[in-house]
Amino acid sequence: MLDRVESCMESIVEEVGSEYVEKLYKELPKGKRLRAKLVLKVADNSEEAVKLAAIIELIHAASLLHDDVIDDADMRRGVASINAVYGDKSAIMLGDILYSKAYFKLVEFKEDIAKIISNAVALLSLGELNDVRLSQNFSPDEDEYFEMIYQKTASLIEASAKSAAVLSGLDADKFALYGKNLGLAFQIIDDVLDIVQDAQKLGKPALNDFKEGKTTLPYIYLYETLDEEGRERLLSLYKKDLSQKDVKWIKESMQKSGSIERSIDRAKELGYEALKAIEDQNRDSLKGIIKDMIERDF
């Protein structure tokens, strides 16, 4: 079924009528297609679900293009990013093209579905803007972190589950709650992996988030447990190129303080809340998405 989503995405891109756009599009890494899987599982693989999944994945791809420009990222999932190869200008415009073609297709759906998705795009753009602002200073505020990751990541995953539920006449609120909690857990795990996974597997440098100024949950929890001296050391490394010694200190402090484990526990908790939201909804396949995410080696 994911193959049909890929074909649908390609045919929407072909409609632009530009070989250059097709060429750039083909260089984008496909990723996990989490949002498409979610739509297909909720909406039981219907024809309309394939189209909705394709639209949402195009929107997600557009947001990553702009995200990489914003983060000055050279790599995306282990391959060179479009902005690194073709420049920021092309990446911004390819993002705008994918967004607008996705919207062009989206308006073929009922107004409520179109509104769920377009509202999520506004939230995710706002989340990126807030991410940029929060990245100016070390900001160990858990509430701000959760608000930002809700906007930046969870809102579109929430919208995927919710819109697919509307499409299939299911309980939209329950699936929205599932999607929201899945999205929050997903971002926390992503933030943990930035610390515990090796650079090669990540396809980007280790502790990249911290260097970019992002105060992710493990750093917030670490900061809470550090004494004055430790806090000063952590703050002195914020946004800096880290030596091997610094990297080692951060990773060891994370393990010792239990902030990695506490972050993973928080993600698992959200995962269970997601499952609870849809326990009476007869969608066992959605459990697998949660389990794949949280039951793994870190």
Next chain:
Amino acid sequence: MLDRVESCMESIVEEVGSEYVEKLYKELPKGKRLRAKLVLKVADNSEEAVKLAAIIELIHAASLLHDDVIDDADMRRGVASINAVYGDKSAIMLGDILYSKAYFKLVEFKEDIAKIISNAVALLSLGELNDVRLSQNFSPDEDEYFEMIYQKTASLIEASAKSAAVLSGLDADKFALYGKNLGLAFQIIDDVLDIVQDAQKLGKPALNDFKEGKTTLPYIYLYETLDEEGRERLLSLYKKDLSQKDVKWIKESMQKSGSIERSIDRAKELGYEALKAIEDQNRDSLKGIIKDMIERDF
């Protein structure tokens, strides 16, 4: 009526629920609101027309935000651009937020109207991408120029007139043709002004387009009339910081070769074609827009 469009735009931006976004939005120069005026004139100032005009102007504002990032522009209509003051990241994200909120409102209209507008946004993003590509080399190809300015500028003006006509039950094709020709003429005049108007009035440096690598119509016509030596000199100045002497030479060559006049004539011709398209449509007020644009001192 334009005041009501401004209020409507502001209330859409307020819905984002971010004071920072409102602050940035208020710093955007308002511009001529050509697209809003057009919608209001075609659709006879109806309530729905005000909303449609607001949506289109938000889309236009979003495209200018990305445009300024792409052009590394420090100024927009004589005031500092958002990217210059708050950085590219904020400008890109504010653009994405305005786009998505505009789409959020757009889906409240009938599907055909939503499709006209979203298709135009895909075209204008494609036009920007092509503009970036064409700006890599001096490209004196009139067809390429017209295709690019159709995409980049005329498509949204065409969509404004067309969607407003659909809204009012008027002949959509005729108003689309009016809008398209108006948009093409408008861009040519803009490109002429970059050469003939002084820097202060423009709010950007003189001959800025040429420095940015844009081969606009007057340059294409000039190139056609130059001898080998002149062509070499022109090409040697392409994308360079120009001395007073170079600026003087380009401006005088433009006048002498008649390429400015020929460009203005081309714009006037398109203006008349625009008027002809709607001559039986009982919309005399639309004539004023064309006349204001082409009957002026250069």
